[in-house]
Amino acid sequence: MKKILLGILAFSLLLGACKKDDTVNPEDKPDAKLIKVLDDYKSQLTGAQFGWKAYLMPDGGGVYSFLFKFDENERVQMLSDIDPSFEDAAFESSYRLKAIQRPSLFFDTYSYIHLLADPDRPFEGSYGTGQYSDFEFSFVSAKEDTITLEGNYNHSKLLLIKAKSQDEFDDFMGNIQAVAGNFSKLRTYFKRMTVGGVEYELNINPAQKAISFAYSDGGSIKSHSSFFYIDGNNVVLTDPFVNGGTTISSLSGVSYNASGFISASINGSTVQIVEAIQPMSYDLNAASRFNSVERQYISYDGFTRDGNPDSYNIKSIPGLSFLLLWTKYSPSYDLAGFTFGNSIRYGPAVTPQVKSDGKVYYTFLGTLGSIPAAYRSIVLNTGNAFGEEQSGFYVIQVSNNTYDLVSADDARKWIRFE
Incomplete structure (x- = not known):
């Protein structure tokens, strides 16, 4: 019994000697x-x-x-x-x-x-x-x-x-508008540039700061899209584009040349972005997908002309939310409705025809609704913008639910519906 008590005492002393120090430095908590x-x-x-x-x-x-x-x-x-x-x-x-x-x-x-x-x-x-x-x-x-x-x-x-620097801070917003404005100086929807011997078609949306590259590869058209931000006079892609040995992560020193092109530097080499009047490749079925069923599309800016959004000043109408294109509004026409909140008050009626060339041709029939006299010319100009295109519109599918209608006459007029 004595030996057992001594063993317990020794074990207790051992535990005491090995007891962990729980003291923690306050800075380590x-x-x-x-x-x-x-x-x-x-x-x-x-x-x-x-x-x-x-x-x-x-x-x-x-x-x-x-x-x-x-x-x-x-x-x-x-x-x-x-x-x-x-x-x-x-x-x-x-x-x-x-x-x-x-x-x-x-x-x-x-x-x-x-x-x-x-x-x-x-x-x-x-x-x-x-x-x-x-x-x-x-x-x-x-x-x-x-x-x-x-x-x-x-x-x-x-x-x-x-x-x-303070100058960099103060000039930040102005530089963004200047670079975005340079892209808008190109009058056509379609744009081209050549990098490393490869020709690319560019689709640039300065408002959303989105850019896409399309190019021919072995007889098929491939594409890459990215958003971008503007820092100084540089355009920086959020998702760099890689094609073989060429990587495009930015366009540096973007400036507009009075001869009608944009100059920039890619990987140290100078490139020119120029106007083009037709797409590199065209999807003949896009117009049918756009217009074959009853659907409602929204345009916030109306028609862009020569790079200038809202060229017919629809945004000057107080309270206007957007222009709504209601396809198959009736069996014989679509409605381009001037929409206030959830209500269409007036707008042009246009008849679409998709022809075998894959383009859509519109006839302006007239207007629906009671149009205030002060805004009647805006509505009529919008209707005429649909109907005056003798060569019709290319229909460019930008994403699953977004389409651009582009003048096939000269590509200098277009409208986005989403």
């Missing part, structure tokens, strides 16, 4: 570490003397540019190209840094960045969904001059790039 990470991110955000250039890429598509200046009091000043009026009218909001599953940046009072996610007031996208954007973001990576974030709900991408 998980909460303290997380607080330090958040403090470091805040220091980086507020420490940018000249602010941040920013690019938001919603899951619903497009690229939207912002300027941010964060202060120590959790306030942020912002500008945006979502709407022209936001480019020089600074909006102040609050922000917070918070840890959810990952350290996160919250824009927590309603501001420009919320508009793209607002289902009741969509600047782009649809009612009920918005542009599938975000206003709460997790930090993905952070370098000295660049921060990458991802939306916590819709997985939008937000890229912050530190401005290097």
Whole structure:
């Protein structure tokens, strides 16, 4: 019995000698570490003397540019190209840094960045969904001059790039409009450029900052699409294009030449983007897919002419939401309805005919509804724009539900329906 008691005592002493020291340095506690990470991110955000250039890429598509200046009091000043009026009218909001599953940046009072996610007031996208954007973001990576974030709900991408000078900050929005404006100076819908001996057809949408490349490969047409953002006079693709040994990740030094082309540099070589009046390849069945069944398509800008959107000024009509093309509105015609909210008030009636050449030809029959005298010329001009094309329209399918109608006369007039 004595030996057993001595054994227990020795074992107890051994456990006491081996007992782990649970004392933890306060700085090593998980909460303290997380607080330090958040403090470091805040220091980086507020420490940018000249602010941040920013690019938001919603899951619903497009690229939207912002300027941010964060202060120590959790306030942020912002500008945006979502709407022209936001480019020089600074909006102040609050922000917070918070840890959810990952350290996160919250824009927590309603501001420009919320508009793209607002289902009741969509600047782009649809009612009920918005542009599938975000206003709460997790930090993905952070370098000295660049921060990458991802939306916590819709997985939008937000890229912050530190401005290097006040001039760079001040000129940011103007440079975006200048480069986008250069593309609009090309009068035709179809555009071409040659890189590494290969000719590409370009489709450029300056408003959504989208670009696509089409090219011939072994007798078939292949294509690649990407969104882009504009930094200075450079166009940077969010999804670089690779064709064999050629990679196109950006177009640098974009400028317009008065001779009628755009000059840029790709991988150090100068290229020219020129006008073209017909597609490199044409899908003869696209017009039938577009017009064969009753359907409603929306156009926000109406007709573009010589690179100028809304050339017939439909947006000048107060309260107009969009132009709605209702195919098979009646057995004998389509309706191009001027739509206010959910109501079509008036619009041109046009009869479509898809011919064997794969193009659609319209006849302008007249108008429906009571048109205010002040806007009658806008409605009539829109109807005539459909009916005056003697060579019809090419129908270019851009995506599953998006089609562009392009004048087959000279490709200098077009309209997008989605």
